[in-house]
Amino acid sequence: MKLGFSAEDEAFRAECAGWLQAQMAGPFADIRGIPNLCDEIPRRKEWEQQLAAHRWSCIGWPEEWGGRNATLAQQVIFAEEYARAGAPNRINHIGVELAGPTILAFGTDEQKARYLPGIAGGTQIWCQGYSEPNAGSDLANVKTKARLDGGEWVVNGQKVWTSLAHYSDMIFVVARTEDGSVGPKGLSFLLMDMDQPGIEVRPIRQMNGEAEFNETFLTDARCASDAMLGAPGEGWKVAMALLAFERGVSTLGQQMQFRNELDAVIAAARANGKAADPVIRQRVAEAEIGLRLMRYGALRMLSNTDLSAIDGAALTYKIQWATWRRDLGELAMDVIGQAAELAEGDDYAWGALPNMYLFSRSDTIYGGTNQIQRNLIAERGLGMPREPRGSQ
Structure with missing residues (x-):
């Protein structure tokens, strides 16, 4: 089996490969091929913004949101050439590949305008609030709760294995918003700011010496009532769609x-x-x-x-x-x-x-x-x- 590419696709390959290789041999040579996800975080943030400045950050997105409206073949080509050039793992992978496409699929126009520019521009790093101490692979066992208080959701619970939470600006959280609900019912999908008093991040040291993932504690943490993707109780549907994008x-x-x-x-x-x-x-x-x-x-x-x-x-x-x-x-x-x-x-x-x-x-x-x-x-x-x- 061989994937065939058109002449236009091959021209696109030459364009992105040339740009990526020039960056990795020039201004960003210092982070070429670095193996650890937590190394050189400031430089990796600069790299995210460099990608954005040349519209390489999220090429599959619509042009109006910072993408190139690239075809599937072009997205495949870019992903391959990115790795071939030795470019570092994306510090905003969760924002670009998971949060962004999910917001595009389920978000309102106002939510898209609020969140997508920061992701596409490399200025807003995201992490994922799915797993909990008793809800890892069994995601439907989520115990984190959210209640509506006036114009805000108030969230209490604990997430774990939240990769790069200690460097992130935003987190999407699956929380239980219906009292007494069990399994996938009664869950909702919230978009929350990490920089607030109610969120505490504790890095977890791994056996390779890194602390790439964390425990994340939410104690009366808050987000606006309109910071929910989908309707209350539709969190499982949104969460499963996100895993498909993954x-x-x-x-x-x-x-x-x-x-x-x-x-x-x-x-x-x-x-x-x-x-x-x-x-x-x-x-x-x-x-x-x-x-x-x-x-x-x-x-x-x-x-x-x-x-x-x-x-x-x-x-x-x-x-x-x-x-x-x-x-x-x-x-x-x-x-x-x-x-x-x-x-x-x-x-x-x-x-x-x-x-x-x-x-x-x-x-x-x-x-x-x-x-x-x-x-x-x-x-x-x-x-x-x-x-x-x-x-x-």
């Missing part, structure tokens, strides 16, 4: 990053002679096959014109890539050997491949554990009976 075009850019990581493993194997080991060669071949299969699956997934719906390909993609990258991390450690156990420099920072190995352990947990993904595939994809659940 499995959109950015998956192809993610795979290009995987390509870079696999190439780095291969280069390490050639450098230290492990490439001569037949077992290592076989595992590299299996990784290559898995990566290509992911690409074909992602292209099939993107062929669905309704990106607000989760189809069978989308149901299987999370467990596919998470398991593949976990295995790649283990392969990297076996290739590098004992040298992978040594941190580098005065600050004891891990190299790119050891860091990838350590972080990849979380890939099978966040965004829905592998176990939960299997349930979703069985119940939603194959129509099997639902797993028995106790009363909530």
